Amino acid sequence: MRTIRYHGIADELRMRVSSGAYAAGRVLPSESEMSAEFGVSRVTIRKALEILRDEGLVDARQGFGWFVAGKQVRQPLGRLATIEDQMRDSGMQPERRILEFVFEKAPRDIALVLATPHVLRVSRLNTADGEPFALVTVWCPADLAQHLSRADVERSPFYELLEVPLSGASQTIGADAANTAEAELLHIPLGSPVLRCERITSTTSGQVVLVSRHVFPGHRTEFVVDLPYAQPSIAPSGLRLVD
Amino acid sequence: MRTIRYHGIADELRMRVSSGAYAAGRVLPSESEMSAEFGVSRVTIRKALEILRDEGLVDARQGFGWFVAGKQVRQPLGRLATIEDQMRDSGMQPERRILEFVFEKAPRDIALVLATPHVLRVSRLNTADGEPFALVTVWCPADLAQHLSRADVERSPFYELLEVPLSGASQTIGADAANTAEAELLHIPLGSPVLRCERITSTTSGQVVLVSRHVFPGHRTEFVVDLPYAQPSIAPSGLRLVD
DNA sequence: TACCCACACTTGTATTAGAGTTGTATACAT
DNA sequence: ATGTATACAACTCTAATACAAGTGTGGGTA
Known part of the structure; x- marks a missing residue:
């Protein structure tokens, strides 16, 4: 042989x-x-x-x-796209369905963080190929959002619409069970595991301008985090989407 | 080369x-x-x-x-604060109970990542004030772990024990339901939501030296991620769809 | 003082050229 | 079917050079 x-x-x-x-x-x-x-x-x-x-x-x-291959630390930041862009690249069709778009008085915890009682609250459902994969609620100070329309937030991510320089964010990630409303909207059984995230975004001057809460169905989604250890310098870190 | x-x-x-x-x-x-x-x-x-x-x-x-560039981060923001860090910071006394400490033949997926079939597997339960909050399994190439004892891994975190320069890690975070063994060990009901994480740690030379899987009960744990100079585009990413 | 302008120095961009690399195809030997 | 030998195209890296465009400085002039 x-x-x-x-x-x-x-x-x-x-x-x-x-x-x-x-x-x-x-x-x-x-x-x-x-x-x-x-x-x-x-x-x-x-x-x-x-x-x-x-x-x-x-x-x-x-x-x-x-x-x-793998671990290409070299070219990441410039090309990082939103998850929706990446889905588009891989042939899926991402969509945003706006469920609610209201100017209102914020709940107390939100008002505390945003330092204002008057906010715009937007609830939306993100889908890929018709299947929902994220339920998102965003709060933004009303004075910053005056010029926004429902069509705006349906078309573009929130971060592109705000006319202030964003500096950074802090995010928490936790697991929880889906409640009734979430289960129905995300097409999952009541009580099934979900990822529950809260993100607080600030401007370069330190003012908090966005609070968002995200609910992801646990069976389809997963976070990928890169942890720079010895080299803080290569820290385009934070959250990153990989394949 | x-x-x-x-x-x-x-x-x-x-x-x-x-x-x-x-x-x-x-x-x-x-x-x-x-x-x-x-x-x-x-x-x-x-x-x-x-x-x-x-x-x-x-x-x-x-x-x-x-x-x-502005905002030089001296100490790594973008680093992920683990539950253990949070608990230590808030004054709780974390403990590790070693459940298993065995040199063995690795399962195929682990062997592939570590590039060796012979590994040390350590399973442990992390508790704070007596209550369990994490179930962790760590795999490490056997040749790197020869000098480790059961007492070592009970006393110190694994990455302090390895005598190689660690460069960073990549971690996935997902939500799932607790299985029978996990439910029992973590004192939670069967099927309740848990955070399921897999971390892959590499040396500065790129060799993978640690694979660890963590299970956290969803009701009392949460990850915190700081995005230092978050480009707007990073924000909605970090999430990926699994199938 | 206030203004203008030339000058040196910087980054931004483009072009040329050579050596070295992968991508691809063809012909030939075992 | 597998391996060798060869040739060529397309691309990358690096050097060298040139020029455009922006910044900072200092001196001259009103």
Whole structure:
């Protein structure tokens, strides 16, 4: 029985990659160097590398080289899109359905954080391909939201509509059971697990301008968080959407 | 292994910026000075600087120069405060009860991530003031854990025991219903909502050295995430759909 | 004093060129 | 079917150079 060489080479390379011999974010030796090292032709090396690419371990860019996939700390921030953008890219159709759009007197806890009693409250349901995946309520000080219409918030994310420079946010994530209203809107059984999030967004001057509460059905959604440990500097951190 | 020069230069500059070597009110040396210092062309220096700009560390104005971007976070915001941290901060006495401490053959998904079949698995129950609040299972490559004892992992957090430089982690957070074993250990009803987290911790060289799964009872736990200079676009993301 | 302007220096952008890399195809040997 | 050898296209990286455009400084002028 003949042994197929590029299978063995793929095994060897897989070992090196997953053992960290080739660090993430850096580049593997070129196909030519490897063909010299293993004493085989470039074509054979490529076949081995393509196996690893199919497995998602490595990737390549023409003219650049092969590199360890995953953890690409290099290009993240500029391209980070909203979850809706990413869904659009993967062929799904995200939609926002506005359930409520009212100027009103805020509940006490909200009024406390926003430092004003008069707010705009927007409740909406986010869907992907018709299936709901998020139930969101946003509170915003009324004076900042005077110029907003129901059509505005249906069309654009809230963050693009406010004409103030946003600086940062603090967010809590917890698990809870769905109540009756949530269960009905999200098409899930009453009492099934949901992710319950609250986010408080501030301007650069420190004023809190947005409080939002999100409910996600637990069976379809998941948060991904990157935790920079030793290197605070590479901290485009916070929340990130990965595949 | 080949390295791209501007990657290394970006790393060096990132170090200087975040260590405060340049932090003084105004600026970095000009591109020309740097290209002389590193012995590379201005284009290469620019590529490195543009990486740092994408990360939000520095910025530039034409005709003026490069400067450290506002709000330099010294201590990692964007770091995730775990429940244990919160409890410690609020004066509670956290305890760890080790349920299992075994060297064994890893399940296939874990073996794949850790790139080794031989692992140490530690299951423990975290309590605060006697009440359980977290059920944790940690897998670690056996060769890295040889020197660890059951007493060690009971006393200290796992990441303090490993003698390798940790770089960061990626974590997923989802909601689920408690199964029978979890319900019993956590003193909660069967099927009640829990936070289910998986954390993958890597060394600075990119090797994965820890995989841990955490189960938190939903009624008393919550994650807090700070988004330091949150671009508006990040805000609604960090969430992904699972199938 | 108040204003204007030239000058040096900076970043932003574009072009050229060379070497090195992956992507792809073809022909040939085992 | 598998592997080798070769050639070429397309792309990236880096260097070198040039120029446009913005900033800060200082000196001259009214």
